[in-house]
Structures are given as C-alpha cells and as structure tokens.
Amino acid sequence: MSAPELERLTLGFIPLLDAALPIIAREAGFFADEGLEVALSRENAWSTLRDKVASGLLDGAHMLSPLPLAMSLGLSRAPCETLAPFILGRGGNTIVLSRHWSEGMNDIGEEHDPRDNARRFAARLHTHRGEPPRLAMVYPYSCQHYQLREWLAGADIDIDRQVTLGALPPPRMVEALENGEIDGFCVGEPWGSLARHRDVGRIVASGAQLWPAHPEKVLGVTASWALRYPTTLAAMIRALHKASQWLGASPEHARRAQSWLVLPPYLDRSVAHLESLAPDAPPAWQSLVGDPRPTAEIMSHVAEHLDQHMRKHGRLLDMRTLSTCYSPAHFDAATHQ
Template identity: 65%
Template sequence: MRETATSPAATPELESLTLGFIPLVDAVLLIVAREQGFFTQQGLDVTLSRENAWSTLRDKVAAGLLDGAHMLAPLPLAMSLGMERAPCETLAPVTLSHGGNTLVLSSRLCEQSRAALGDDPAESARALGEWLARHTDATRPRLAMVYPFSCQHFLLREWLARGGLAADRDVDLIALPPPRMVAALREGQIDGFCVGEPWGSLAEHEGVGRLVASGAQLWPDHPEKVLGVTRFWARRYPATLAALLRALKNASDWLADRPEHRRQARDWLALPPYLDRSVSHLDTLPEGQGPIRQRLYGGDLLRPNVEAMDRIAEPLRCHLHDKGRTLDIRTLHECYAPVHFDAAMHH
C-alpha cells in the first residue's frame, strides 16, 4: 500500500517525546532544534537520548522505547526488510546529512605502507595492497566499520576493491560503535576504520591515525543520516511528526543563516550530553570543506530523495540476492518517500 501522509492537525498529539542519536557531528540538527528552541516553538518537549551503538538505537526504535532517532541512511530499509532482526516497517521522512565519512589507517600502518590521502582514493588502497603483497607474513589488518548495513561498511569495501583488495580475504572487518574507534586505534585493537565525523579528524588530530580517503571521494554527496520513525508511529502521530520536521527545517535554516550560528552549534555539540570533548579540535561546525565535504544544512538537503538512495540500496540488494531474496522496490520507495516532509512544509 502506497504511503500517504495524514493532513497534520494544528496541535501535536504528543507533547513529550524522546529521540535517539549517536554522538556524531551529523546529529547537529536535532541538537540545534532542542538548544535553540525550535522544538518548543512547535509545541514539542523533546528529550535527546545519547546511544552508543547503532544496534541498540535500532532495537529501541523498533520496541517503541524511542519515538524516533538519528539513523544511518540504509537503516530504515534494512529494518523494514528484516535484515538482522524481525521486520519493522520504518520510514525516513527527512534527511539529516550528506557525506562526512573518513577512512583512516593507523599512523604505524601508514608509515609502513606509505598509504596517504591524495586526489585518487585508489592510490592509498593500492599502497596498502602492495605492502600486504610484499609482507605475506604480516598480520591481516583489522578494520572497523560502524554497522553491517551502513555507508561506512559499503565505502570501506569499495575503497579496498579499488586497491585490488577483497574485504573478505585480505582484511578482517569488525563492527564498532563510533565513539570507540579512536581509542581502539590508539590501543592497537584495530588498524583502521571508516566512520563519520568527528572521529576521523580526531584520530588525525591526536596523532594515532591518518586519513587515507574520504566518503566524498568515493560517493560524492550521498545521503548519510536520516530521521527514522516506525510506520506505526508516523500513522499514529502525524501532527507530531509534522511538527518535528518543521523544527528540523527551522534548525537547518538557522545554521545556514550566519557563520556565528555554526560556531554556536559547535559549542552545543561540545556539551557533555552530546559529543563532549570529541569536537574540541574543531574550530566551528564543518561547512563542506575538503576532503570530507560534509553537508549538514541548507538547500534541498532535508527533503528525502528516493533516487539518491539507489546507490546505497545496491549493497542491500546484493546481500538479499545472496540470501535468495529480492529487494522490494515498493518498500524502498515507501521508506524514503518525501510525502511526510512535503505535507509538513505545506501546512
């Protein structure tokens, strides 16, 4: 059945709600909407719940312990298709960020392999591959990503493939929560990772790792994070959802308005309930600078775009094919349809 949005009522059905987030820079719209009062302006009392692992956040949304959450772009589709857990129909009515991922190797491995950030991400992958070919007795690099169905996992595999490496043959892949990445690299538990900001630039700032490629080089301007809610929740609380979307749009407009707003947003991110000291190396909120080129606000960022999800959906399609299943195109379109966003903006 095609997803449609109920015309939003003037007053949200819920006065108080809880939204989950993972400590990443691209949770900024939720944090700005709360700290600057945009949720309150829409009649909402929103609590932001810091979660440390995507699997925990996923399960809390599915169980109704969170009203919604900052999510990896592929996660609503993976939840709807029942990948890794029982199916839970989930929607992504707004996009929160594009890009922002970094691929990092330990400083030691970069020195050994001479892998370095350049204009072509394949060069660093080839450098790693050539070093491994010369040192067949070396321990296979252990590389971390944040979740099996994440852009970080897909980007890491693509980067390796561009260097002639096979993820399932030449390296060991593990999943780690984003806040654990830098410490795990420092302690030698992993040799590299792919993760969203601020963790990649923090590893470089602290001297424990070096950027060797970015998601912007591999998948330019791809949708990275979304707001995820269950279909059941969206149908039960349409006016609440519309108010949430308007608050996030106001937060985006506020960020785009002035540089000092982006500096203020960075200061809010640095508060202990959010990202704390992990953003202390950032002078301001990133504004799309190379090589990371993260987009966090403005323009057409927030409106969901089904066509932009095709590349992200392809690895899921391949995974399903290996399991003897096919990707339901209707489910893909319903997950990322702009119908709720458009209804909220036109109200």
C-alpha cells in the same frame, strides 16, 4: 495547524557531527516553537538505537541512511517497517589507517584521488606475512561499511582473505586504534579528525569523494508511529528544517551550534579539537544544510548494496519497500511542498 498529538517525546542519537540538527532544534528552541518538548538520548551503538526505536523506547532517532530500509526488510532483526522522512546530513565519513599502515600515503585532499592510497595499501598487503589488518566499520548495513568495501575492492584487495572486517561503535574507534585493537576504520566525523589530531592515524580517503553528496544520516521513525502521530511528525520535520536553515544562515550560527555540541550530554570532548564547525570542507566534506527532502532515487546506490546482500541469501529487494521507506510524502506535507 493542529496541535501535535504528543507534547513530549524522546529522540535517540549517536555522538556524531551529523546529529547537529536535532541538537540545534532543541537548544535553539525550534522544537519548542512547534509545540514539542524533546529529550535527546545519547546512544553508543547503532544496534542499541535500532532496537529502542523498534520497541517504542524511542519515538525516533538520528539514523544511518540505510538503517530504516534494513529494519523494514528484516535484516539483522525481525522486520519493523521504518520510514526516513528527513535527511539530516550528507557526507562526513572518513577512512583512517594506523600510522603503521598509512606510512607513505598521501594526506587526503581535493588534489588526491583516494584510490591512490588504496593501491598503496594493496601493495603493502601483498608483502605482508602476518595476521590480516583489522578494519572496523560502524554497522553491517551502513554507508561506512559499503564505502570501505568499495575503497578496498577498487584496489583489487581480497576483502575476505587480506583484511578482517568487523563492527565497532563510533565512540570506540579512536581508542581501539590507539590501543592496537584495530588497524583502521571508516566512521563519521568527528572521530576521523580526532584520530588525526591525536596522531594515532591518518585519513586516507573520504566517503564524500567516493560517493559525492550521498545521504549519510536521516531521521528514522517506525511506520506505525508515523501513522499514529502524523501531526507530531510534521512538527518534528518543520523544526529540523528550521534548524538546517538557521545553521546555514551565518558563521556565527555555526559557532553557536558548536558550543552546544561540546556540552557533555551531546558530543562532549570528542569535538574539543575542532576549531570551528565547518563540516562542508576537507577531509570530511560534510553537509548539514543541503536539501533535506528524501527520495528513493537518491538512495539507489545504497539500495544496490542491500540488494546484492539479499540476492546472496535468495531474496530480492522489494522496490515498493524502498519507495515507501524514503518517500518524500511526510516532508512535503509538513512543509507544504
């Protein structure tokens, strides 16, 4: 194999559990094994991370799975063709309501249909006479936004009239709920379980129950970067693949990974409440060790939401862009599939 075109690169991440694979790849030496010296840059907002990747300030990043497609289509910013050559995690989102709004609701679990809590929320809204409750999601083009809307719509809640939706960076969610700035949110772990741990909110639904096995985070790089540095991209994919296989190999590896995630440059105190890194369990049912190979087909549900948005603005989703964005070609070339 040829040496990577770049020896040093910087990847962005948002402090979430599904940033684990880049962190593991760096701390366990899998990037180094592939001839890469990788710095990880902690970002606090998806819009900031997006703009840094598009402008070349970051070589790539841990991204929301719909974000590369939204960037390629020019949604919320100038078009920037972006690729998602590796799936970093599936599931992991939770819908949390404040103690006031979740009163009388079920704790989420396998035996409870998350739509039951949505119907209880709807019943409360029908008798509510004050300001609509304020619900936060992380970014307009995100699985969290779409899952929250589906959860509300499934109980016939008028999203435009009975609630107020807004975007908030994941690290701000728990504090905003505790301070009364918002009344609930949909976010990736560890922020939902942290709200429950602090007793400021209740997890009333899981994204993994609403969308089983959906790709939640991906590696994102611009198409121009991938074209310029194909060997570097292949090395990065192999390192992340090795990190996923290593994480799933033993409970001891999961414990060691957790010890890396709690370091200040990464997730710091936001994961201190977790007894162990066991993401593939309720309430989040998060998988970091599943099949990392992307395809357009597994992004079809997300694509439907983006298509609906574009139709409202007189545009149609370009299926060629969808297929290019989530093509498995780079993954297959790197792993020789």
